[in-house]
Amino acid sequence: MLAYFQDLLGLPGNIAILAICGLLLYFGAEWLIQGGVDLARKYNVKPFVIGLTVVAYGTSMPEFVVSFFAHLVEDSDTISLGNIIGSNITNIGLILGLSALIHPVHILFQSIRNQLLFLLSVSxxxxxxxxxxxxxxxxxxxxxxxxxxxxxxxxxFPERSEESFEEVDLHKPLLALSASLALVALGSTLLSAGAWGFVRSSIWIAEQFNISKLFIGLSIVALGTSLPELATSVVAALKRESELSIGNLIGSNIFNILFVLGGIGLIEPLSLLAPSRQTPATLEFPHLQFIVMLGFSLVLFPLSFRRNKIGRLSGTLLLGSYLVFYWQLFAQS
Known part of the structure; x- marks a missing residue:
C-alpha cells in the first residue's frame, strides 16, 4: 500500500515528504533536548548522562524501526547492516564535525574516556x-x-565532571515532571516518525537509479536515520550545550550496535553478507566499511585528549574524512 502511494506521488511528492519530515525532525530534537535538560536539572543529573541515555534512546529509535522493517518485512539484511555502519560513521564524521565547526565542543577527556573505550570495544x-x-x-x-x-x-558510577551544568541555563523555570516527560516522549515520537518518512521516501527515490541495497543503507538510509542526531546535536551546538551534544553521539553509536543490531539479532538472526561489486552474484563481507567505522571511533581519542576540546580544525578533519569516504563510495557504485 505504501509503495503504491509513493509511486502515485512520484518524485515531487516524495521530495515534499522529505521536507515535511525535516520539520518533524527539527521540532522533535528541540523538544527532546528541552525535556532531557529539564530532567537533568530536576534530578541533578549531568546533561552528559542524559545525552547518553534518554536522548540516545530517542534518536536511536529510527535506526531500530528502519532496520527492523528492512530485516523482517523487506528481507534486506544489508540495509540493516549498512544503516548502522553508515549511521555510526555519519554521527562522528558529519555530525560531530559539523557541531565542532559551529562551536568547539568542550569536554573533559576524563568524562568521556570510559564511554569511548566502551564504544571502541563493542565496535x-x-x-x-x-x-x-x-x-x-x-x-x-x-x-x-x-x-x-x-x-x-x-x-x-557516573564519572565526575567539573563542567556538568556550566552550559545549561540554571535560571530557566523548571517544568512539571509530567511536562518534561511529555516533551521527551513527544520529541522521540516526532523524531521517529520524521526519520521513518524521510527514509521511506529516500529509498523510493534511490531505487529509481538501481542503487544496491548496501549502498542505500550506508548512504541515504544512514543519513536519514541520523537526522535526529544531526538536528539534536546542531541545536545543542547552537545553544552551546556541548556535553549534551557529544554525549548524544557517543551514546547513539553504542545504542546502534547494542540496541539495534543486538535487539534485531536476538529476534531473528541477521545475514551480513553483501553482493560483490565485481561479481554481484557473489556475496562478500564488507570489511572496508567496518574498518572505516572503527577508525572514526578510534580518532576520537586523540581529538578529545588534545586540549580537552574538539575544535574547528578537528571538526574540519572529521567532516573532510566523512566526505572523502562517501565520495569514494559514490565513485565505486
Whole structure:
C-alpha cells in the first residue's frame, strides 16, 4: 500500500515528504533536548548522562524501526547492516564535525574516556561476531546484555565532571515532571516518525537509479536515520550545550550496535553478507566499511585528549574524512 502511494506521488511528492519530515525532525530534537535538560536539572543529573541515555534512546529509535522493517518485512539484511555502519560513521564524521565547526565542543577527556573505550570495544566485538557473515541470537543476546550492563554502570558510577551544568541555563523555570516527560516522549515520537518518512521516501527515490541495497543503507538510509542526531546535536551546538551534544553521539553509536543490531539479532538472526561489486552474484563481507567505522571511533581519542576540546580544525578533519569516504563510495557504485 505504501509503495503504491509513493509511486502515485512520484518524485515531487516524495521530495515534499522529505521536507515535511525535516520539520518533524527539527521540532522533535528541540523538544527532546528541552525535556532531557529539564530532567537533568530536576534530578541533578549531568546533561552528559542524559545525552547518553534518554536522548540516545530517542534518536536511536529510527535506526531500530528502519532496520527492523528492512530485516523482517523487506528481507534486506544489508540495509540493516549498512544503516548502522553508515549511521555510526555519519554521527562522528558529519555530525560531530559539523557541531565542532559551529562551536568547539568542550569536554573533559576524563568524562568521556570510559564511554569511548566502551564504544571502541563493542565496535570490535561486533566485527568479531559479524566476520563469519551472520549475527545469531546468542551473539545478539550478548550485545543486549552488554547494553543493560552499560546503562546500570552509567547510573551507578557516573564519572565526575567539573563542567556538568556550566552550559545549561540554571535560571530557566523548571517544568512539571509530567511536562518534561511529555516533551521527551513527544520529541522521540516526532523524531521517529520524521526519520521513518524521510527514509521511506529516500529509498523510493534511490531505487529509481538501481542503487544496491548496501549502498542505500550506508548512504541515504544512514543519513536519514541520523537526522535526529544531526538536528539534536546542531541545536545543542547552537545553544552551546556541548556535553549534551557529544554525549548524544557517543551514546547513539553504542545504542546502534547494542540496541539495534543486538535487539534485531536476538529476534531473528541477521545475514551480513553483501553482493560483490565485481561479481554481484557473489556475496562478500564488507570489511572496508567496518574498518572505516572503527577508525572514526578510534580518532576520537586523540581529538578529545588534545586540549580537552574538539575544535574547528578537528571538526574540519572529521567532516573532510566523512566526505572523502562517501565520495569514494559514490565513485565505486
Amino acid at each position: 570490535l566485538l561486533l566485527y568479531v561476531f559479524a566476520i563469519d557473515g551472520t549475527l545469531n541470537r546468542i551473539e545478539g543476546s550478548v550485545l543486549v546484555m552488554l547494553l543493560f550492563a552499560y546503562l546500570a554502570a552509567l547510573y551507578r
